[in-house]
Amino acid sequence: QVQVVQSGAEVKKPGASVKVSCKAxxxxxxxxxxHWVRQAPGQGLEWMGWINPNTGGTKYAQKFxxxxxxxxxxxxxxxxxxxxRLKSDDTAVYYCARGQGSIGAPCDYWGQGTxxxxxx
Amino acid sequence: SYELTQPPSVSVSPGQTASITCSxxxxxxxxxxxxxxxxxxxxxxxxxxxxxxxxxxxxxxSGSNSGNTATLIISGTQAMDEADYYCQAWDTSTVIFGxxxxxTVL
Numbered sequence: 032q033v034q035v036v037q038s039g040a041e042v043k044k045p046g047a048s049v050k051v052s053c054k055a056x057x058x059x060x061x062x063x064x065x066h067w068v069r070q071a072p073g074q075g076l077e078w079m080g081w082i083n084p085n086t087g088g089t090k091y092a093q094k095f096x097x098x099x100x101x102x103x104x105x106x107x108x109x110x111x112x113x114x115x116r117l118k119s120d121d122t123a124v125y126y127c128a129r130g131q132g133s134i135g136a137p138c139d140y141w142g143q144g145t146x147x148x149x150x151x
Numbered sequence: 152s153y154e155l156t157q158p159p160s161v162s163v164s165p166g167q168t169a170s171i172t173c174s175x176x177x178x179x180x181x182x183x184x185x186x187x188x189x190x191x192x193x194x195x196x197x198x199x200x201x202x203x204x205x206x207x208x209x210x211x212x213s214g215s216n217s218g219n220t221a222t223l224i225i226s227g228t229q230a231m232d233e234a235d236y237y238c239q240a241w242d243t244s245t246v247i248f249g250x251x252x253x254x255t256v257l
Contacts (some may be wrong), residue, residue, distance in 0.1 A: 066246065068194075075251040076186070076194065076237050090244050093152070126193060135241050137184035139205060141193040 033057040035127055037142040043117050043149050050113040051145045053127035060108035061085040064130030066138055067101060067112045069123040077123075081130060082110055117149045153242035155249035162255045169225040171252045173238030176219060181240045183221035185214060188251075189234045197236075198223060230256050 038052040053065065067079040080091035082101040089101050100113045110127060125145045128138035155175045163169035173183060183201050186194035197208050201216040211226045221240075225232055233256045238249040 068248075075235075076188075076248045078246040078248055081246070092245060128194075131199065134244050135182065137182075137196055137199040137239065138186075138194075139196050139199075141195070144193055 033140045035129055035140050035142040037145045040146040045151055047117050048115040049147050050111055051125050053110045053142055055108045061105055064133055065110040066128045066130055068126045071123040119149050122149045153247050155238055155247050157249040157252045160253045163228045165256055166227055169228045171223040171236050173221040173249050174219055178219050178221055179217045183216045184239050185223045186237045187234045228256055
């Protein structure tokens with residue numbers, strides 16, 4: 032069955048970077064986009080971007096351009112999201128979610144979420 | 152930039168029909184999908200391509216999309232449907248989420 036499993040919670044200091052991993056199983060990793068979405072405490076969902084695991088191509092939300100990097104390692108069916116220059120308001124749960132297909136498709140399988148806490 | 156607008160909250164009595172709207176410029180020209188999120192859990196896709204249900208989603212969930220408004224309809228609402236609901240659409244190659252609607256069943 033399709034599974035998307037994320038790495039564990041992180042605590043970072045302001046100005047640091049965080050890298051969250053997302054391991055896929057149960058399907059062909061390179062056949063489906065992977066999205067990253069975050070949710071600050073008590074807030075709504077905020078889309079950060081997607082990566083095409085087949086080509087490595089990416090599209091980031093304008094807010095995160097120059098600040099987020101999405102990569103993948105096809106040999107281990109894992110996608111990564113790295114956010115740099117962390118601030119306290121980057122404290123959030125970060126989700127990866129499989130795109131049902133490519134552009135235009137919804138997110139049909141979501142990871143369990145990774146809590147990133149930014150605190151001095 | 153493209154925006155999707157949802158009411159912050161909707162209330163419904165058990166067994167009645169709940170309607171949650173999502174508004175955006177010419178949204179009917181795009182596909183809309185909907186996610187359900189319960190406290191402490193990851194979102195779950197409940198409607199995609201305006202009105203299609205993924206496997207395992209109860210038939211009481213349905214959707215429509217026309218003009219500037221997409222609507223999630225929950226018929227015979229049950230207590231277990233109490234959750235936050237988010238609409239989502241694509242604008243060219245970017246994903247847009249609505250702000251979310253808290254559905255209360257009381």
